Structures are given as structure tokens and as C-alpha cells.
Amino acid sequence: MSSKKKLIDNFPKGFTPRAGQTELVNQIEEAFKEVDIVICSAPTGTGKSFLAKTLGNASDKYTDSFVDDVMSYAAFNPNLNRNYKEFAGASVLTITKSLQDQYKELFPSCESLKGKSNYQCKIEPELDVETAPCVTTPSIKKGCWEDHICPYYEQRNTAIVSRFSTYNYKMFMALPTDLKNNHYLICDEASELEGELVDHFSVRVSAKLLKFLKIDLKLPGIHNYNKVLNFVRDAAGEANEATAGHLKAMKSKPSTVNAQRYRACSQFADKLTRILNTWETCEYVVDKDKDGILSIIPLYVQPLGHSIFKYGKKILLMSATIIDHKNYAETLGIEKYRYIEAPTTFDPDKAPIIISGKYKLNFKSLHENLPKVTKLIQEICDYHDDEKGAIHTHTNHITTFLKENLDGQRFNYREVGNNNEQMLIAHAEHEGNSVIVSPSMTHGVDLKGDLATFQIIVKLPYAPLADKRTKILFEKNKNWYSSQMLIGLVQGCGRGIRSIDDECVTYIVDGGATQAINMSKDKLPKYFLDRIA
Ligand code: SF4
Known part of the structure; x- marks a missing residue:
């Protein structure tokens, strides 16, 4: 970026930044003058994608020789050992394919690289790249590379040299180390980064x-x-x-x-x-x-954050669910950073959160209170009898209990043999008032528009202490444990609100919610607190 040009001048062409977006971009520009890592709480309606693309437009370009080496596959020849040090372009890392698709839809020039199973082999078109002949006979690959015919490898190279590309975290981590240095590395859905690192290691x-x-x-x-x-x-x-x-x-x-x-x-x-x-x-x-x-x-991921951050000159971590940024930064081993809470134009009245404080659902009271909570859930669903909705159960036990005790044909329960994708398709195609009931739809699921105009969070999503790592961290750092729960809660409350035009009322029927939220008011983002009715 030229020193005279401001970051906001790189806002995507054809779009006009809203006042809040200009303010946010300016804040990030200032922050990057001081630090290399910015943590940004960016709720629905912030325009996270526009922010990322602005950084892509402002990023340094790769040199012609780097582009030539990558596109000609010379960069992948281990014998040449070129050890590139180019920090250029911007890469957005995401958890979900659907978010990658959203970037591509919004900005067609964005180059998106997905897992190998998403590409069909050119030699054997009925096979995907994961199971292609080059997997069993690697020498075939050489010919495909020379002829530039492989859809996967060609797209990988194009994404590497692009000034704006998206990957999921796993794909990015699997790229050759000297070919993924970025001017701007943007971690979208960054609240999931700890989980991704734990998984990778x-x-x-x-x-x-x-x-x-x-x-x-x-x-x-x-x-x-x-x-x-x-x-x-x-x-x-x-x-x-x-x-x-x-x-x-x-x-x-x-x-x-x-x-x-x-x-x-x-x-x-x-x-x-x-x-x-x-x-x-x-x-x-x-x-x-x-x-x-x-x-x-x-147990700890502090030393592992660097395994991703080292690939960016400037790093933007953004998420709608950054809870307790100090604890978040400490967990990832980030010492120097700026925290920015993006302004939102979102109207909280369109997405009120109503909490029922009657029945707590903790380990001790679950057995006694679940039947009472189920009655409450039935009343809420009956009240919204001509709308589509979702019930987040948190556990299989609660899902089964609801299945056995809720009245009506409108409920579609997550059970052994069906997965969330199938349920979502059936829910979208259903012409009536279907309600999906699942323990695992609080993350990465888009219930936009009419897909959910009401949703119910049955139980606060505390991680199970049967997991040894969770138990040790719980004993050492209660802040971490409650932050994990709050991330899940804020994520869940956001499922029905996917744009500033969406409307969805969220009910939390675990009576422990009021106390948990009150105790963490200083950690929770303002836009979330504003929604509480
Ligand atoms: S390299 Fe060739 S054989 Fe392998 S997936 Fe690509 S097109 Fe198919």
C-alpha cells in the first residue's frame, strides 16, 4: 500500500463503506501501526468480509518470479530448495466451507482452496482428488502438473499467489511452509482457533x-x-x-x-x-x-499459536464471539495486541434474548428439572406454531428426552444415522413449521431468514468434565472454562441472526443463564448484552 493511501481507500470497489465500517477500518489501520496482531470482536452486520477484502486489496503483491515459480510448479521441487520469504497477499482462514463460499460469492476474484475431496480428477473424472490414480501412483502427478490439467493443484497454486484467498485452517496448515507467508493473515471465526490448534497437535x-x-x-x-x-x-x-x-x-x-x-x-x-x-x-x-x-x-496452546501467526506480517483475528479478550490472547500465547470491538448497526430488538430463570439445569438438578423445562419448551413451540425454529439441546441425553416427551410431528431430532447437513436440507425443504432439535448446531450453521424465527437454548453449553483436558484446565483456570461456555452460548444465540435484516427470538430456558451472564458482563460483547430482553 502506498504510504499516502489510507487503508479505507482499499475498500472493495462497487461498495460504499458505512460510517461504522470506515471507523473500524481506520481503527485497524492505526492499531497495525503499533502492533502486529489485532483481535476484533465483529458481530453480525459488521461486514467482516469487507474488512478482510480491504486488507487483501491493500496487501503487497507477490513478485513475478514467485508467481512464476508457483504457477510452473518449480516452487514445489524440493531439490531447488528456494526457501521463499515473501510476505504478500492476504489469506482468510475459516472453519466452514460455507464461509469460504460466502467470500467467493461476494468477491468473485477471491481464490478459495478446499479439501481434495471437493475436486474431481481430470484423468479419472469419476474419482475425486483424494482417491485419484496419483494417490497410488505418484508419478502420474508429474504429467498432470506439466500439462496444468489438475483442478486441485492448479487451484492450490492460484490461491497461493492470489492477493485474496480463503482456506480452512487444516488446508492452510498443510501448505508448504515457505509458500504461505502473507502480508495479512486473517483468522475468521477466530474463537475456534484454540480448538483447531488442539486438533492439529x-x-x-x-x-x-x-x-x-x-x-x-x-x-x-x-x-x-x-x-x-x-x-x-x-x-x-x-x-x-x-x-x-x-x-x-x-x-x-x-x-x-x-x-x-x-x-x-x-x-x-x-x-x-x-x-x-x-x-x-x-x-x-x-x-x-x-x-x-x-x-x-x-494441554496448553500458548506455544502453538505461533505455528500459525508466523505466516503473517500483520494478523487480524476476528469473530462474533471473542469472549474475554485478555484470556483469549493469553490462551493463544499472544503478548502484544490491540483489541477492537466493532460498532454494529444491528437492531437488538430484532433478536431479543429471553431468559427463563425458573429451572436450573446443572449436573445435580437436571433429572428433576428437565421435565419442567420440557413443558416450557412445548409452550414456546406452541406459541410459535406457524414458524420454523431450532432447539439446541447440548447433549444427546436431552435430545432423546425431548423426543420422548414433546408432542407434535413438527420436530426433527438429531439421531444416530442422520447428520446435521441432512437435517438442514430437510428443514429448508419442509413447507411447514418444522423445528430442528440437535445438540450440535450452535456452531457453523446458518439458520437465516425463515429457517428459524425462534430458537431455544435448553442448557448452558458447559464442556463435559469427563474430558481430561477440560477437567485439568477447569481446575487450573475457571476463567477459561466459563469463557468456553460463553463462546458456545453467544454462538448459539447467533444461529438465527445471519444478517442485519434477520429477525429471530432466542429463549434460554436454563435458569443458570442469568447468573452466568451477570457474572461475566465485563467479558461479553456489548451487542450480545444489548439483546437481552
Ligand atoms: S494430479 Fe492428475 S491424477 Fe492426480 S488428481 Fe490431479 S488430475 Fe487426477
Whole structure:
């Protein structure tokens, strides 16, 4: 960006920034003069996508030689070892494909890279890239690259050199390290970053998996930390060796199972190497479930935030659900940052939150109070009898209880055998007053317009303490635990409000909500508090 040009001058062409957007862009510009990381609480109606695109337009361009190297695949030749240090362009990292699609829809020049299963192979069009012939016979890839025919690899290269691209976190982490340096790295849905990092640095191992990968090791017990570390070390070594063997087997005898074994083994080796490299700094939690599956999960993610942030010269973390920014920054190991709460033009009267304080649903009172809460839910649904809605149950137990006790044919329950995607399609196609009932629709689900003009949050979404990592963190840092619950609550309350024109009333029927919210007023964003009726 020229030194005279202001950041707001890069607002996407064809759109006029609202006063609030100009103010926000100016605040971010000022903040970036002081710090490299900005945390932005950006509720519905802020225009997060416009903000991201503004940064993309303002970003430095990649040099011609970098673009040529990437587009000609020379940059992927390990023998050339060019070790690029170009920090240019802007990448937006998201959790959901639908958010990537929204960016693309709004800004057609945005280059979006999705997982391999989203692209069809050019050589065998009935197969996706995940299962294409080059997976079992890697030499095929060379020809496809030379002829520039592969839709996945061509799109990957285009996204890398684009000044504005979107990836999901996993795809981004899998890109070659020297080809993903950005002028601006924008983490959308940034409240999910901790979970993404935990996932990236965790492994689950069963005896069955070791057998499939042909790794001759026994799972260790969980109480001797040194033995677990030795296991990780040995397994990493064996997995690396086994991967080479599986690659050979795949080349000499191409088959789906050989390809699966090779891919699984190589991913397993990568995971173990990541864990080994961070063993000392992250304090891993080791556990085994009732099926004997060993899990190794980082307790702290402070040292891991850097594994993403190092790929941006300037980093914008934005989310509608940044709760307690100090705790958030500390959790991710961010020391120096600016926090900005974006102004919103959203009318809280269009999305009131009504809390019933009658019945608490905690561990002790659930059994006694759930029937009473169910009656309340029935009354609310009957009141909204000609509208579509959603009920967020938080647990399978509550979903089943509601199924057994709510009257009416309008309810579509999440059960074994159906998933949220199928339920959402059925809900959208239903011409009547259907209500979806699910424990897992508080994140990443768009219930826009008429899809939900009312929704009910049955229980405050506290993470289960049966999870060992959660339990340890709960004991060490109650702030973290309550923040996680509040993130889930604010996320859930936002499902029916996807644009400033949306209208949706949210009922919270867990009587513990008022106290939990009152105790955290200083941590919760203003736009959320304004909605409480
Ligand atoms: S590289 Fe070739 S074989 Fe592999 S997915 Fe692409 S088009 Fe298919």
C-alpha cells in the first residue's frame, strides 16, 4: 500500500463503506501501526468480509518470479530448495466451507482452496482428488502438473499467489511452509482457533490402527509420562520407516487399501513429529477411553499459536464471539495486541434474548428439572406454531428426552444415522413449521431468514468434565472454562441472526443463564448484552 493511501481507500470497489465500517477500518489501520496482531470482536452486520477484502486489496503483491515459480510448479521441487520469504497477499482462514463460499460469492476474484475431496480428477473424472490414480501412483502427478490439467493443484497454486484467498485452517496448515507467508493473515471465526490448534497437535491411537499401519508397538499405559514419551518417539520413527515401505508397496501394487495405508501412516508420522517437537512446551495430556484408544492432546496452546501467526506480517483475528479478550490472547500465547470491538448497526430488538430463570439445569438438578423445562419448551413451540425454529439441546441425553416427551410431528431430532447437513436440507425443504432439535448446531450453521424465527437454548453449553483436558484446565483456570461456555452460548444465540435484516427470538430456558451472564458482563460483547430482553 502506498504510504499516502489510507487503508479505507482499499475498500472493495462497487461498495460504499458505512460510517461504522470506515471507523473500524481506520481503527485497524492505526492499531497495525503499533502492533502486529489485532483481535476484533465483529458481530453480525459488521461486514467482516469487507474488512478482510480491504486488507487483501491493500496487501503487497507477490513478485513475478514467485508467481512464476508457483504457477510452473518449480516452487514445489524440493531439490531447488528456494526457501521463499515473501510476505504478500492476504489469506482468510475459516472453519466452514460455507464461509469460504460466502467470500467467493461476494468477491468473485477471491481464490478459495478446499479439501481434495471437493475436486474431481481430470484423468479419472469419476474419482475425486483424494482417491485419484496419483494417490497410488505418484508419478502420474508429474504429467498432470506439466500439462496444468489438475483442478486441485492448479487451484492450490492460484490461491497461493492470489492477493485474496480463503482456506480452512487444516488446508492452510498443510501448505508448504515457505509458500504461505502473507502480508495479512486473517483468522475468521477466530474463537475456534484454540480448538483447531488442539486438533492439529493431537493424536488418537488404537491397537487396531497400529496393526493396520504395520507398526509393531504396544500401546503404553497412561500413568508413566516417560513411557508415553518413549512410545511417541518410537512410533514416530517406525511410522516414518513404515511410510516409506507403504509408498513402495503402493507403487508396485496400486490398490485403494495400500493408498489408504500410505496416507494414514504418513499423517500419523507427521502428527507424532509435531507432538515430539512440542512435547516440552505444551504439557501433553494422556488418556485412554473405554475402547482402549490412547489420546495425546496438548494441554496448553500458548506455544502453538505461533505455528500459525508466523505466516503473517500483520494478523487480524476476528469473530462474533471473542469472549474475554485478555484470556483469549493469553490462551493463544499472544503478548502484544490491540483489541477492537466493532460498532454494529444491528437492531437488538430484532433478536431479543429471553431468559427463563425458573429451572436450573446443572449436573445435580437436571433429572428433576428437565421435565419442567420440557413443558416450557412445548409452550414456546406452541406459541410459535406457524414458524420454523431450532432447539439446541447440548447433549444427546436431552435430545432423546425431548423426543420422548414433546408432542407434535413438527420436530426433527438429531439421531444416530442422520447428520446435521441432512437435517438442514430437510428443514429448508419442509413447507411447514418444522423445528430442528440437535445438540450440535450452535456452531457453523446458518439458520437465516425463515429457517428459524425462534430458537431455544435448553442448557448452558458447559464442556463435559469427563474430558481430561477440560477437567485439568477447569481446575487450573475457571476463567477459561466459563469463557468456553460463553463462546458456545453467544454462538448459539447467533444461529438465527445471519444478517442485519434477520429477525429471530432466542429463549434460554436454563435458569443458570442469568447468573452466568451477570457474572461475566465485563467479558461479553456489548451487542450480545444489548439483546437481552
Ligand atoms: S494430479 Fe492428475 S491424477 Fe492426480 S488428481 Fe490431479 S488430475 Fe487426477
